[in-house]
Amino acid sequence: MNRIAYLICLFVISSSLSAAAPKKKRPTPKFQPNPKRLNPAPGVVVPSAVKAELSAGVASLGKEIARLRNSLAKRPELLRLLPDVQIFHNAVRYVLADDIFTSANQFKSARTLLELGLTRARQLAADQAPWNTATGPVVRGYISKIDGSVQPYGILVPDSYRPGGKPMRLDFWLHGRGDTLNEIAFLDGQLKGRSQFKPDSAFVLEPYGRFMNAFKFAGEIDVFEALEHAATCYPIDRERIAMRGFSMGGAGAWHLGAHHPDAFASVNPGAGFVDVKNYQKLTDKLDTIPWYEQRLWTMYDPLACPINLINSTLVAYSGEDDAQKAAADLMEAALERDGVKMTHIIGPKTGHRYEPGAKVIVAKLVDEATNRGIKHQPAKVTLVTHTLKWNKAHWVTIDRLKEHWKEARIDAERTGRGVNITTRNIAALSLDLPNGTPV
DSSP: OOOBOOOOOOOOTTHHHHHHSOOOOOOOOOOOOOOSOOSSOOOOOOOHHHHHHHHHHHHHHHHHHHHHHHHTTTOHHHHTTTHHHHHHHHHHHHHHHHTOOOSTHHHHHHHHHHHHHHHHHHHHHTTOOGGGGOOEEEEEEEEOTTTSOEEEEEEEEOTTOOTTOOOEEEEEEEOOOOTTOOHHHHHHHHHTTOOSOOOTTEEEEEEOOSSSSTTOTHHHHHHHHHHHHHHHHSOEEEEEEEEEEETHHHHHHHHHHHHSTTSOSEEEEESOOOOHHHHTTOGGGGGGSOHHHHHHGGGTOGGGSGGGGGGSOBOEEEETTOTTHHHHHHHHHHHHHTTOOOOEEEETTOOSSOOHHHHHHHHHHHHHHHHHOOOSSOSEEEEEESSTTSOEETTEEEEEESSTTSOEEEEEEEETTEEEEEEESEEEEEEOOOTTOOO
16 A cells, blocks of 8 residues: 655645734632542551561562572563563552552452462463463563553453464453452452453453553553554454443543544443543533643543544444433534534443443444454545544544644545545644545
């Protein structure tokens, strides 16, 4: 496929008139202190004997990790698996250091994780890594390019998986909010295989996402780094990837689906939130928030670019009685204004959870869309952005904006005679089309 670049330079000749116009004075924001304490909250009291026991276990596992780092220095195929051991060490070490054990039950979980870490360390020392080919729920770790930290994720490996076999579908599942979801709780849950959906012959990958940031900023990068790591261990079909989640994970699915519109064969948000203003009930408080902060909301608000989701297959879910249904209603109304009917499955008389009958319908629709795969050369592409951070959908790339942090939009359609393009607030763009496409 050749890259055919179309540089569209749009010169604004009215700049002198704009400069001459009187500038509207912006109101001075009335800053308010945040009365909330950031999570996680302080944990339960750890008895001195338990603290000493777990600290000794952390130290022992730490020494094993150090020995492996030296002994495997010339064995890169095994050394790359060391993060699969480090995740257990870090989980207990961090919770001890930060005093965030959420219950006495987690003391037992911490012991179990330290034992699992030692088991994997001893297996690696013996040139073995059975978890690397295991089926069922498996926890893995990778070294983040952001800061060199070791980040955990869980992956449900289907029974039909065979090393070296055909590439298989992968579904992301983004977890919901939980102020007690430290790394011990996360690994403990992943080892029990609690995935909401378990499609046949598909991997289900759940990133940790660095606690509770709705899979934005570093949490967003964690999603894609976890995928890249998983792809080095398992045969993943990059054309059949689903983005799914519920509650805060639903918010993550809305965001990632809208801002990476060509990365997923389907996008399946359940509940969640789609913008700052409505979710935080700030409509009547906007004069207390700086204008630049409000403008920056458009970077991550899916409600600022709902039309992007037509580049994939969107299957939204809400409980009829769930307050978070309001977010899907906002997206549905926005898409309707653009002439698009949103698929919105609603669980009757249901709160903040999946209703069993609706869950069956959602699973069927997502399976059908994901198994069809990503359509990389659709006839039509529409892309809305407020920043070049999100500048690509399929064969369309926005290279320059006239004005950043204001809505920019491109509608492009391939026809038998060429490509029809309309733009707003775009200074330059490029298209990636198949050979022989008329222009």
